Amino acid sequence: MHLLTRAERLAARRLQAALDEHGCSLDAWRVLSLLADGEGHPMAAVAEAAFLPPPTLTKLVDQLVDQNLVYRRVDPLDRRRILAHLTPRGEDHWRRVDREVRAQWPVLSDGDDELLRGLLNRLADTLDGATAESSV
Incomplete structure (x- = not known):
C-alpha cells in the first residue's frame, strides 16, 4: 500500500x-x-x-x-x-x-504503460467488487 x-x-x-x-x-x-x-x-x-x-x-x-x-x-x-x-x-x-x-x-515505454494500466484496472475492479460485496 x-x-x-x-x-x-x-x-x-x-x-x-x-x-x-x-x-x-x-x-x-x-x-x-x-x-x-x-x-x-x-x-x-x-x-x-x-x-x-x-x-x-x-x-x-x-x-x-x-x-x-x-x-x-x-x-x-x-x-x-x-x-x-x-x-x-x-x-x-x-x-x-x-x-x-x-x-x-514521465514517459513509460508502451509495454510498461500498457502493463501498468492493466494492473491498475485489475486492482480497481477487484477493490470495487470487494466494496460492492461488503455492502450487500
Missing part, C-alpha cells in the same frame, strides 16, 4: 504543478477530462467519476459555468436529468491544459 500511496501522491503533485500554470484545480481537471469526450454526462455520473460528493461537484460545475468552460442542458431522453458539456472555450482550455500535462508527464 505504501508504494501505491507514494506513487499517487507524487503523480498528484506533478499533475497539480502543471495545472497551476493554467489556474486549474485537480478536481476541475478531472471534470473537464471526463467531459472532453463531447457526449455530455449526467451530474451524478460526473460526481462518481471525479470522486466528488454531489454538492461539491455542483459547486465546482457552477464555477466552471461562470468561467464559460461548461454548460448544463436537460437530457432530451430523460428530462429529469441534467447533462454537463464543455463549451467551445472549455474544449480549447482542456486541450491546452492536457497538452501541458502530457508534456510534463
